[in-house]
Amino acid sequence: MVVSQFLVLAAALFAMGVYGLLIRRNIVLILLSVELMLNAVNINLVAFESMIVTTEALGQVFAIFVITVAAAEVGVGLAIVLMIFRNRQSANVDELDLMRY
Amino acid sequence: MRGFLYDLAILAVDEGKAIEAGDGGFWADTAGIMLITPFIAFLAILAVGKKLKHNGGEIAVAALAINLLWASVLFVMNMTGGVLTETTFEIARIGSDLVFELGWAVDGLSIMMYFLVNFVGLLVFIYAIGYMKGDVRVHWFFAAFSLFAGAMLILVGAPNLVQLIIGWEGVGLASYFLIGFYWDDLDNVKAGNKAFMTNKVADVGLILGAIILGVSIGTFDFGELSKLAAEHDEALGAVALVGGLLLFFGAMGKSAQFPLHIWLPDAMAGPTPVSALMHAATMVTAGIYLMARTFPLFQNFDDLAGDGRMWMVAIGTITLFAIGLLALVADDIKKVLAYSTVSQLGYMMTAVAAGGYTAGLFHLFTHAFFKALLFLGAGSVIHAVHSNNMSDMGGLRKYMPTTYWTFVVGSLALAGIIPLAGFWSKDEILATLGHEGFTLVMWIAIAGAFVTAFYMTRAVALTFHGEYKGHGEPHESPPIMTGPLVALAIPSMLFGFLNVPGLSLPGIGNFTEWLGVRVVAMGDYHPESVDWGLAAIGLAAALLGIALGWRLWGPDKDTQAARDRFNVPVLYPLLRRKYYIDDAALGIVGATTGPIARFIDWTNTYIFDGIVNAVGGMTKWLGGITYNFLDQLGVDGVFNGLSAAADSAGSSVRKLQTGRVQQYASGFVAGALILVVLFVFVI
Numbered sequence: 001m002v003v004s005q006f007l008v009l010a011a012a013l014f015a016m017g018v019y020g021l022l023i024r025r026n027i028v029l030i031l032l033s034v035e036l037m038l039n040a041v042n043i044n045l046v047a048f049e050s051m052i053v054t055t056e057a058l059g060q061v062f063a064i065f066v067i068t069v070a071a072a073e074v075g076v077g078l079a080i081v082l083m084i085f086r087n088r089q090s091a092n093v094d095e096l097d098l099m100r101y
Numbered sequence: 102m103r104g105f106l107y108d109l110a111i112l113a114v115d116e117g118k119a120i121e122a123g124d125g126g127f128w129a130d131t132a133g134i135m136l137i138t139p140f141i142a143f144l145a146i147l148a149v150g151k152k153l154k155h156n157g158g159e160i161a162v163a164a165l166a167i168n169l170l171w172a173s174v175l176f177v178m179n180m181t182g183g184v185l186t187e188t189t190f191e192i193a194r195i196g197s198d199l200v201f202e203l204g205w206a207v208d209g210l211s212i213m214m215y216f217l218v219n220f221v222g223l224l225v226f227i228y229a230i231g232y233m234k235g236d237v238r239v240h241w242f243f244a245a246f247s248l249f250a251g252a253m254l255i256l257v258g259a260p261n262l263v264q265l266i267i268g269w270e271g272v273g274l275a276s277y278f279l280i281g282f283y284w285d286d287l288d289n290v291k292a293g294n295k296a297f298m299t300n301k302v303a304d305v306g307l308i309l310g311a312i313i314l315g316v317s318i319g320t321f322d323f324g325e326l327s328k329l330a331a332e333h334d335e336a337l338g339a340v341a342l343v344g345g346l347l348l349f350f351g352a353m354g355k356s357a358q359f360p361l362h363i364w365l366p367d368a369m370a371g372p373t374p375v376s377a378l379m380h381a382a383t384m385v386t387a388g389i390y391l392m393a394r395t396f397p398l399f400q401n402f403d404d405l406a407g408d409g410r411m412w413m414v415a416i417g418t419i420t421l422f423a424i425g426l427l428a429l430v431a432d433d434i435k436k437v438l439a440y441s442t443v444s445q446l447g448y449m450m451t452a453v454a455a456g457g458y459t460a461g462l463f464h465l466f467t468h469a470f471f472k473a474l475l476f477l478g479a480g481s482v483i484h485a486v487h488s489n490n491m492s493d494m495g496g497l498r499k500y501m502p503t504t505y506w507t508f509v510v511g512s513l514a515l516a517g518i519i520p521l522a523g524f525w526s527k528d529e530i531l532a533t534l535g536h537e538g539f540t541l542v543m544w545i546a547i548a549g550a551f552v553t554a555f556y557m558t559r560a561v562a563l564t565f566h567g568e569y570k571g572h573g574e575p576h577e578s579p580p581i582m583t584g585p586l587v588a589l590a591i592p593s594m595l596f597g598f599l600n601v602p603g604l605s606l607p608g609i610g611n612f613t614e615w616l617g618v619r620v621v622a623m624g625d626y627h628p629e630s631v632d633w634g635l636a637a638i639g640l641a642a643a644l645l646g647i648a649l650g651w652r653l654w655g656p657d658k659d660t661q662a663a664r665d666r667f668n669v670p671v672l673y674p675l676l677r678r679k680y681y682i683d684d685a686a687l688g689i690v691g692a693t694t695g696p697i698a699r700f701i702d703w704t705n706t707y708i709f710d711g712i713v714n715a716v717g718g719m720t721k722w723l724g725g726i727t728y729n730f731l732d733q734l735g736v737d738g739v740f741n742g743l744s745a746a747a748d749s750a751g752s753s754v755r756k757l758q759t760g761r762v763q764q765y766a767s768g769f770v771a772g773a774l775i776l777v778v779l780f781v782f783v784i
Contacts, residue, residue: 022763093763100761
């Protein structure tokens, strides 16, 4: 089975994620971009698993771990976003520069 | 398992004292329940407290009620036959022989403390249900309060130094929560911080002391430590001075000894029930308890470590007298009681350090009841007039009779009026000080008894007599608050008889025996019979204080408040001018030394000045060279240069911290890309 097409897809997804992470101003969209990057990794994991088949199905297991952690991270992240929005009526990262020198 | 405490008792048998103690059976084996229930209550209140009628107060009360059952059964068993056992579980082992255990000791000392903490705690908790009604965050109050009691029980149940430190820090943490309970006001937060920080300073002493003792002698166990000390063990001798003084330093912090007492008056920022528990049965007694637990170490201090004992007695004496005086000029009724607590802790510390194990602990025991009573009474007053200041009170006798009478009982007990509890315990301290050869200290303690009576009379007169000066119509507190007051007034009146020298109550003996002197050889002194001469002097000092206080602050309507500020004849200027000691010293020195001074002046001017001037000129010249070249150019130059470099580096680098997350992320991505390029193309 050819792996490279999956890797190209994953790389493209990852690049999109990085682009979104750096360019978008809304925190929610930034969180979405992070999700894209995590899913790119998942595709890589599953693709490599299909290439080097392990008895424990490590690739899939790891992918599931990544999905779980991502879900938890989004839960915490969105809660923080909600609180920030409530306090400052804005969810734009360039307006949140309180933590500076 | 009977443990090292039991070994210590065997030692007592060697010295010809009878060993009479059971192992406590079921109740001692399960005594650990007392150490756990407050923590269960803590979690339960946090979980469901908000939904209950009293915001979790009922859970806290239930937990301590269960505890009091155990404590009472053990107390009675100890009265009638003596209980001595300990239960420990090994938690960890450091190296081959340094064992870390958790568990609970059940002996006279810890049973006394179990009873005290749970009895006073239960009454204060019940009171708090009424006091905190309608206040903010009540469920959190009860949760933290349970934590406070639980940590104290861990502390007093500790069979070794490590568990004691765990409880010790827990008490500190819970007190921080409770002192800063009204954290909407920054002052209260600061008071909590101050208490925590001051205690931390002392905690360093405790922890270092524990490490030094534990590592040097290979055990943290109190029983074994005490046994080595009682046997004058060589291995202990070398570290006893350092370790013992460090433990004492720790005790100074928690038990508010001069000069680490500063946190305690500020700790009044918390709700009044907190002050009552903190000043009576928990927290401040921890230091005295530590000294008592490691008593053989301090008892043999002079043999083991020179005259270290003297310093401890001195600190206790300064505390009991000098801090007591401050209660005379405070307007906040809780501060009067706080300074009074510090002063009474001075008594206990002096007694324990001077060798009066039973005397110090008996005072701790009786003081817990009447000081809790006084604080709860003050809380009842504050609840009624909505102010802490005695200048807003006055005349409350008519409005709040129950509070008034119980407060008077507490004040008389504290002042040491026969036959209330404080009289017997204070008298025993005086007798012990006299017997151990600290005669001067004994007289200072008698003077302290005068001061105690004096400021308590002032507090009673300004609060309850004269005209009401506050706003609104004060009213008596609800029964849930006056009930505990009455319940505490009874032991304040009667418990002095538990330890009258020479009196052994039929079937149950007396406090001295319960504390375990009948099973533990510690060289404790206990008077055989009452020294009525000394007792009369102590009583006379107290009566004089009351009479003088009443003369000054009695119900003279208008002038009462004015006199409190400025018109106190003799005494106020005396306090203000520090007893004229400074003035007197200057006067005496000035009058007698004139002729001598003139002679010395002559020789000085004509003989020494020449030499001095020459030497001085040389020195100044040398100093100038040193200053200009070595110091300014050399040392300062290096440091200025270094700090300037650090400063400029800092101010240029800090511009990188823009607070913009995406700039950081860009740097991150750029770094990752560089690594990718390196890994793929270069390596």
